[in-house]
């Protein structure tokens with residue numbers, strides 16, 4: 001007997017699955033609060049060199065009022081004060097920049113928008129000017145942690161189960177998120193943000209797998225879309241939190257607080273019955289399947305539910321078989337899936353974060369830009385829900401990536417003074433990039449077998465994190481050529497979109513449980529699936 005048949009018996013998608021999907025929305029809401037947090041806690045406000053302290057020790061403000069400051073700060077061509085240099089001594093002729101030197105006595109920051117950020121954190125931080133790259137590196141440290149977490153939690157959740165590792169992720173994210181907010185040095189903040197990144201990835205890959213593994217074929221797209229929309233809720237919530245909380249420490253604490261809610265909700269989140277059966281834990285599977293049957297009003301399904309019958313459910317070739325990342329490339333079709341999905345995830349995250357990290361320069365304040373970028377995800381994801389069941393996952397994944405690349409490329413050809421048109425194209429590009437990300441979660445989950453699903457998601461998430469980590473570095477290329485970053489993002493999106501055509505379609509195909517299922521090919525599974533469904 002296949003697990004799909006068992007799931008039909010206990011209720012394939014009813015109140016129990018509704019509860020599971022809703023509870024797993026909580027971690028999906030938490031993720032963007034941290035993944036995009038650096039847009040705000042590491043923002044660099046306008047700043048310029050502080051004047052030397054006056055002999056009589058009076059405050060710098062007096063120097064500013066007295067107009068002395070304007071005599072020592074060189075002006076940029078647009079008339080604004082230079083950010084990183086000052087004249088050694090007050091001079092009458094402000095255009096004389098020959099004696100300008102790097103700031104000698106710290107900086108004066110414009111606090112009209114931010115009370116404090118990691119860039120302006122005084123006492124050894126001051127991550128501006130020559131130290132600006134250290135400020136940008138904080139986001140990269142976080143995504144390096146996310147990258148490591150993908151490998152760690154991918155393996156641990158396949159070995160020890162989804163539910164226990166989800167609790168580890170919730171608790172560790174709360175602990176390191178809180179500690180990072182109280183960092184007393186740059187190094188302490190960088191380390192705790194990296195550990196927070198590692199912890200958060202656990203809930204990222206487990207929440208997807210756990211919700212899909214409790215869902216039947218017909219409702220997998222719906223489940224994947226709900227998971228994706230909960231990320232969007234968190235993304236929009238971040239814009240609101242950042243608008244009202246302008247201190248980086250308080251904003252970090254606010255972004256971490258939902259982890260405490262997740263820890264309480266964890267109690268009601270069930271373990272994956274698929275995983276339990278795949279690992280020979282029929283008794284525990286029986287407990288959760290009985291809960292599912294009871295909640296779905298299917299108590300009469302006990303005939304298929306005794307432990308002996310459950311132990312015969314075909315999920316793994318041998319429940320004593322242990323799997324590792326190496327199994328992702330041991331057989332021909334698994335190798336193709338792994339190589340192609342790795343490239344696709346790299347391209348998806350590379351373009352998604354390349355677009356998401358640039359929220360300034362569109363003529364509206366950064367909070368509104370971030371909110372619009374998040375809000376466009378709603379039609380993108382709802383549209384994905386309908387499109388994927390119509391054109392299939394492969395076309396949906398390929399064309400969402402290709403169109404993202406085309407739109408990014410088009411924007412490089414539009415003159416910068418066409419602000420509204422550029423904004424519309426950028427928002428559309430974000431929407432298609434979002435559709436590509438939403439599809440990637442669902443498509444990857446369906447391509448990998450149950451026995452290797454978390455390893456597969458861990459590997460592809462790792463590749464995606466590499467792409468997300470690289471995106472900020474690519475944006476530095478604009479110092480070389482303005483259009484360089486956009487053309488790199490566009491080319492990568494189109495290339496990875498074309499790679500998708502090498503993968504098989506999974507629409508209407510039973511979720512593969514074993515490596516054999518994958519190697520037999522989708523036609524075999526499709527015919528088996530339809531013949532199985534025909535008996536219901």
Ligand SMILES: O=C(O)CCCC(=O)O
Pocket residue numbers: 035204227228231232349434437438
């Ligand atoms: O996991 C990420 O880094 C982005 C997920 C985006 C989404 O779920 O829409």
